[in-house]
Amino acid sequence: MELTGAEIFVRCLIDEGVDSLFGYPGGAVLHIYDALYRQDKLKHFLVRHEQAATHAADGYARATGKPGVVLVTSGPGATNAVTGIATAHLDSIPMVVFTGQVPTSLIGNDAFQEVDSIGITRPCVKHNFLVKDIKDLAKTIKLAFYVATTGRPGPVVVDLPKDVTAQRANYYYPTKVSLRSYNPVVKGHIGQIKRAVQMMSEARRPMLYTGGGAVLDNASEELTELTRLLGFPITQTLMGLGAYPSPDPLFLGMLGMHGTYEANLGMHNCDVLIAIGARFDDRVTGNIEKFCPNARIIHLDIDPSSISKNVKVDVPIVGSVKSVLTEMLKLVKKSSFSTDKQAVAEWWTQIEEWRSMDCLKYDQTGDIIKPQMVVEKLYEVTEGEAFVTSDVGQHQMWAAQYYKFNKPRRWINSGGLGTMGFGLPAAMGVQIAYPDATVACITGEGSIQMNIQELSTLKQYGLPIKVITLNNGYLGMVRQWQEFFYDKRYAMSYMESLPDFVKLAESYGHVGMLIDKPGDIEAAMREAMKIRDRVVFMDFLTDREENVYPMIPAGAGQNEMILV
């Protein structure tokens, strides 16, 4: 039977197993919205701004591991989605974004709501497709999901001209597709894996450094088993948190610009560095000239272009984290394998000395709320089981430092692009994926205003997100840099005329709370957790000039931290 392009689109998504679609209608996608109206298998969530649709789909993808799916209209619909697409691209999140397009006959004519979506999104997608022929529609959709979810994942854009969604064709959704030009490697080279394991056995001051790749590839179990068998210290990037249980003694905390003293000194002084699904980002390495001066480096990554991009490595392994770690485990479990136990024990003595500095300690004696305490209390109240999303800035770093993530896919933040406005819509996507879970969005009074309109969406779908605003009246991270590096000239980092967030939340039909005493934090949070049918917007008035420590200033080495 022949279906219209719009009907084919809907059938494809259903056959692909998509359950949630995030979007916003407009002229170029009206045929599709009509087809959505006439079915009940695929649930569409109406956001209030297209950027939020992409972040919500992104949050959904990060929490579930399934691709997030977005539908927006042409022109401004597509351009509004770009920030979310770039966010997903930098963090390698699988996502398929469908953009409406003007009819093929009008493409290139500066038609109403026309923009070159393929051209605009090209630098921030894994790949994009323009469907010009109805006969290619189903296959292209399959290819989009295939490319987005395999190899190093990423966002894929499919541009759909309006006339294509009206034409008719027979429906056939391929179960398998392939591309002659795209064959991502899965299995690592066994010779390289053996060399890596040999190097681990020789290590005297080993260090495991893992990133988002371990989370994306669902390799948490293998990583945890390998780390424990080796007994090596492990640190994780901002994107990697949760892949290894944070409360575990082998875990040294996050590394990098706001990493712990022990993690960064461990990196600086190690003799064998085992990098797993991490990409030696500048926020991790600090000054590249001073990075791990005495280490031999093993680097496991699914993307060959990540290897030796920033740091030259000694043993590169291209492959999926899960499959390579599985191979490594086999070798490490052999009776012939051993580590240099004495040397590693001495290394641990050194690490414990660094750890005893207790670099994350803070002083909560006064009657002003310390932002760190809010995050710690959230950890206690949720027993470490919440999904935590964040925006970008100081609150993001405190969330990463003080919420001890036990499981992967629970920490959801924009690491690569650093997108303010990510947290609230991302939380929306997470709550839609897991309706019964506790989802908290740790944010600041600056970031939250970048997508605050989504409070309306949250009301429409009754999503009980806990918004934890660390409100210091400043764009805190900007202010911190200005304090340190610009002689306290606080240019534009102070916001006058903040809204009354309690009333604002109430006007959207949610619950608002203002908390300004340290003693009230816990009770307020426990109260908030009981509310399950709408958002609780918790506005915590915190110490205005608290800074994030430790800090590696830009251009410094990992051993050159500012501690207090």
Add this chain to the structure above:
Amino acid sequence: MRHIISILIENEAGALSRVAGLFSARGYNIESLTVAPTNDASLSRMTLVTRGTDEIVEQITKQLNKLIDIVKLQDMTVGSHLEREMMLVKIRVADHHEREEVKRFADIFRGRIIDVSEQTYTIELTGSSSKLDAFIENLGKIKVMELVRSGVLGMTRGETILSL
């Protein structure tokens, strides 16, 4: 160092801009770029000349390989290879002496005069890029009015080929 990278790419709209966009986005330089269909209608062949350290060229080839439309690529400069570029150059020949001079240069460089007018010669010249450079240099004071180069084409020597 100068590298010649040959690329087989899906013959699709937008494929060229993916390559060009990659170079501008990542700050790599392109000295020349040529692209045309091959004997396989589904494929285009692109030849790209770039300069960079070994590390940069390694990144360039890795990043190119990551583009979904690129089927295969090869750095020609790694092994023994052939390199050709074509140039058309229109020259002002004011008098008999200059005509003689230009004709002589064209012969020495195995170029052909393919168009003549009262005061101009247009010469077609094929060879390595450095040969074309040498020709221009040798013209000395003789005035070049217009010059167009095709960009480099490359192919490996002997049995090895770049194919699917």
